[in-house]
Amino acid sequence: MPAPVAPAESPAPISGAQPQTVIVFQDVSISFEGNPVLEGISFQLERGETKALLGVAGSGKSTILKLTMGLVKPDRGQIWVLGQEVSAMKEEDLFELRRKIGMVFQESALFDSLKVRDNVAYRLIEEGVPDDKVQKRVEEALRFVELEHTLNMLPSELSGGMRRRVAIARAIVDQPEIVLYDSPTGGLDPVTSTTIIELLVKQRDVYHNSSLLVSHRLQDAFTMATHYFDRNQNRMVPVDGAHIDTRTSFLVLRDSKVIFDGSAHELASTRDEYIREYIS
Amino acid sequence: MELISPTDYAKDLVLAIQEWTYLAARSIGNVFRQPRYVADTLQQADLIGVGSLPIVVLTGFFTGGVLALNAARTLEQYGSLSLTGQLVSISMVRELGPTLAGLMVAGRNASGMASELGSMKVTEQIDAMRALGTDPSKKLVTPRVVATIIMLFFLTIICDFFGLTGGFAVSALGLHLDAHQYWSNAYQSLEFGDVIIGLVKPLLFGFLVATIGCYYGLTSRGGTQGVGRATTQAVVAASIMILGVNYFASQLLLYLLK
Numbered sequence: 091m092p093a094p095v096a097p098a099e100s101p102a103p104i105s106g107a108q109p110q111t112v113i114v115f116q117d118v119s120i121s122f123e124g125n126p127v128l129e130g131i132s133f134q135l136e137r138g139e140t141k142a143l144l145g146v147a148g149s150g151k152s153t154i155l156k157l158t159m160g161l162v163k164p165d166r167g168q169i170w171v172l173g174q175e176v177s178a179m180k181e182e183d184l185f186e187l188r189r190k191i192g193m194v195f196q197e198s199a200l201f202d203s204l205k206v207r208d209n210v211a212y213r214l215i216e217e218g219v220p221d222d223k224v225q226k227r228v229e230e231a232l233r234f235v236e237l238e239h240t241l242n243m244l245p246s247e248l249s250g251g252m253r254r255r256v257a258i259a260r261a262i263v264d265q266p267e268i269v270l271y272d273s274p275t276g277g278l279d280p281v282t283s284t285t286i287i288e289l290l291v292k293q294r295d296v297y298h299n300s301s302l303l304v305s306h307r308l309q310d311a312f313t314m315a316t317h318y319f320d321r322n323q324n325r326m327v328p329v330d331g332a333h334i335d336t337r338t339s340f341l342v343l344r345d346s347k348v349i350f351d352g353s354a355h356e357l358a359s360t361r362d363e364y365i366r367e368y369i370s
Numbered sequence: 371m372e373l374i375s376p377t378d379y380a381k382d383l384v385l386a387i388q389e390w391t392y393l394a395a396r397s398i399g400n401v402f403r404q405p406r407y408v409a410d411t412l413q414q415a416d417l418i419g420v421g422s423l424p425i426v427v428l429t430g431f432f433t434g435g436v437l438a439l440n441a442a443r444t445l446e447q448y449g450s451l452s453l454t455g456q457l458v459s460i461s462m463v464r465e466l467g468p469t470l471a472g473l474m475v476a477g478r479n480a481s482g483m484a485s486e487l488g489s490m491k492v493t494e495q496i497d498a499m500r501a502l503g504t505d506p507s508k509k510l511v512t513p514r515v516v517a518t519i520i521m522l523f524f525l526t527i528i529c530d531f532f533g534l535t536g537g538f539a540v541s542a543l544g545l546h547l548d549a550h551q552y553w554s555n556a557y558q559s560l561e562f563g564d565v566i567i568g569l570v571k572p573l574l575f576g577f578l579v580a581t582i583g584c585y586y587g588l589t590s591r592g593g594t595q596g597v598g599r600a601t602t603q604a605v606v607a608a609s610i611m612i613l614g615v616n617y618f619a620s621q622l623l624l625y626l627l628k
Contacts, residue, residue, distance in 0.1 A: 159501050182505070189503035199498035201490075213502045216405075260502075 110137040111170075112268055112300045113158060118167035118177075120153060127153050129346040131167070135268075135302060138337055140294050142303045142311035144368070145343035151304040152196060155270045158302065159193055160184040172267060189213065192261030192269040192299075196276055198253040200245040200260070206232070207241045210260045217264075231259040235289055251282035258289055262297070269293065269301040275310050287313050288326040294336075295319040308369055314338050315354035342368070389589065393511065394581040400505075400512040410513040418479050418514075419521030423528070425474050430529035433466055434458055434536030442545050454547060455556035458537030463560060463568040467530035469616050472575035475522055476608035480583035483514055484604035487587025488597035496588065506588070515580040522576035523569065530568065563627035571619055575612050582608040 113135035120128050128150040135141050143151040156162045157169055160176040169177040174187055200209050208215070210231050214224045232238045235255040245253055254274055261269055271290060275283035287310050293299060295318050305311050313326075315338040320327045329336060340357045342350035342365055350357060350365055360366065374382075400406075441457040487510060490496050499506050534556055541547040583604045590600035 156497070161497050161500060185500075185503045185505055188501055191501070193498070193501040195494050195498055195501075197494060199494035201495055201498070202493070212504075216502065216504055 111135070112137050112172055113302070114168075114170040115154070115157075116168045116170075118157065118164045118169060120150075120157065120162065120164045120166075126346050128157075128164075128343075131343075131348055133341055133348060133351050135300055136337075137267075137300050138298045140301045140303060140314060140336070140338040142305055142314065142338065142340050143343065144305065144308060144311060144340060147306065149343040150346055151343060152272050155193065155272050155302060155304060158268075158270060159188060159191060189217070189264075190267050192263075192266040194254070194257045194261045194269070194271045194274050196272045198245070198257040200253055200256060202245050204244075205241070206237070206243050206245065206248070206256050209245065209256060210263050212260065213264055227263055228259075231263040232256075234262070234292075235259045251278050251285065254278065254282075254286055255289065258286070258293070262293060262299075265297055265299070267299065269299045271301060271303045271305075273304050273306060275305065275307055283307065283310065284313075288319075290314060291317055291326045291336075292319040294338075296321070311338070311340060312354060315340075386585075386589075390581065390585045393507065393585050393588070394515075394577070396507045397511045397515040397581060397584070400508045401516065403508070405508065407509055407513050410509065411517050414513045414517035415521050417482075418475065418517050419525065422475050422478055422521070422525055425478065426471050426525045426529045427532050429470050429474055430462070430467065430532035431536035431539075433470060434462055434533030434538075435540045436536075437461055437466070437533070438537035438540040439544065442541070451545060451547065452551055452555060454537065454541050454545065455534075455552040455554075456559035459534055459556035459560055460564060462530050462533035462537070464564050465616070465620070467533055468526045468568055468571035468575060469612060471522060471526045471529040471572060472579065472612045472616075473609055475518065475525065475576070476579045476583075476612060477605055479518065480579045480586075480604045480608040481601045483580065483583030484587040484590070485597055485601045487584055488590035488600045491588055491590050492593055492597060511581070511584045511588075514584055515577060518580035519573055519576035522572040522579070526568065526572040563623075566627060567620065567623045570623060571616065574615055574619055578611045578615060579608045582611060 111134050115131050115133050118128060118131040119126065131150075131154070133141070143154060145151050153162065157164055158171055158176070160171075160179060160181075164177050167177065168175055171187065172190060176184060176187065179187070200206075201212065204212070207228055210228045211224045214227060219227075228241070229238060232241065235258050237252060237255055237259065240248060240252065240256065245256065248256065258271075258274065274290065275286050278286065290301075290303065291314055294301065294314070303311065303314065315336055317326045317328055318334050318336055319325070339353050340350065341348060342357075344364060349362065350360060357365065357369065437458050438454050441454050442451060445451050445453055445457070487496070490499075490510075496506050499509065537556075538549065538552050541552050542549055586600040586604035586607070590596045592599070
């Protein structure tokens with residue numbers, strides 16, 4: 091399969107511009123049916139940064155993404171996204187903000203009665219973008235995930251990995267400022283998982299979106315932290331000695347609380363017993 | 371089986387009524403707000419209206435027929451067999467047409483809405499829609515509510531007509547009544563109030579069927595089993611509400627049109 095052509099841009103250099111905060115969680119707590127899921131969560135995501143959310147199943151990683159989108163409301167605390175306090179906004183007011191955020195759901199959540207083209211084009215059609223522009227942008231997004239040939243297929247005709255890639259195309263079709271990935275490699279084989287992670291690295295380094303990545307697979311997060319997308323080779327390559335900052339950090343959850351928030355290097359050198367066992 | 375305390379049950383019931391009321395109010399309020407999903411409304415109108423036509427026609431026809439059959443036995447004792455048309459028309463137009471059409475649409479479409487929206491809910495498609503900046507109450511609920519109200523109105527008229535036709539078939543073929551006598555009797559016995567009652571009810575029933583179907587769909591949880599449960603509950607609740615509201619609407623309309 092020919093490699094897709096990426097725009098002529100490179101990853102952010104180490105000495106970049108002053109970062110801006112796009113997501114702020116401040117002392118956020120939420121419980122479902124009396125069971126605390128998140129307690130006193132606080133963290134920030136800077137513009138252009140990717141933060142990998144790690145933790146065992148049920149630790150509240152996906153809930154953080156839903157809270158960011160305003161799909162669920164916290165019991166306590168404040169959440170700001172792109173300068174707006176989503177925790178205090180009404181549902182009707184959130185729709186406008188959500189159009190600036192892309193989200194890839196755990197099980198893709200494609201509209202099963204719509205073709206791939208209409209799934210990817212959904213947001214553009216809702217915004218009243220003219221048909222010719224919709225077609226162009228849908229083709230671009232599908233080319234990005236290397237699935238141009240699936241335009242007229244239904245989601246049920248695609249494999250799990252392909253569905254996940256279509257979900258990524260749908261999330262990035264209008265280049266949102268923030269992209270939220272909920273276990274994009276969950277349930278996929280290692281080869282397909284690597285393909286998905288390469289797409290995420292490409293998305294990060296080509297378009298410089300800010301993103302939150304929920305993952306059960308530690309190696310996915312480390313791959314994102316230690317690789318960048320080389321547009322000359324048209325593939326993901328290790329950073330090694332190159333002076334490139336992948337701007338990828340880690341946040342580890344345990345028992346509803348944040349127990350680590352820092353860089354890959356800090357994570358690897360931590361003395362916390364639980365984290366050492368988790369990453370080993 | 372886990373027992374639920376009466377207090378929790380009462381709380382759940384009040385919460386469900388509150389959520390349904392909120393959804394129902396929003397579905398109507400959305401009619402006056404942009405964006406309006408006209409294509410979705412037309413698609414639903416086709417599904418609900420054209421799709422329900424055969425069962426409504428058959429239900430109306432056979433109910434009218436059996437009404438004539440039963441009425442004739444009683445009327446014959448008083449030598450008033452000629453009033454068969456009157457009895458069939460008043461029963462069909464005022465009560466049975468709206469109620470039967472409503473129950474048929476509840477069985478067919480409230481279940482369809484609950485299962486469709488329920489499946490979308492448990493596969494996170496509803497959340498995906500919200501995440502993509504679309505209000506599901508505008509995109510999914512309002513088109514179904516508007517389409518059901520409009521189509522049930524016309525389905526009721528069709529049900530009434532085929533009920534009268536069924537009554538006529540039995541009267542003409544079984545009771546050997548004169549066709550002109552049957553139809554003129556059926557027509558002349560209807561008063562303005564009967565027609566108004568018969569045409570206001572389907573508007574209420576359509577609203578109930580669609581909002582209840584959508585409510586159970588959007589609140590379903592627990593995977594495929596939850597969707598199945600939501601579907602059953604939607605049909606039961608919609609049917610009971612139709613029968614209950616039918617009584618109170620009849621009382622109110624009879625009082626207002628007295």
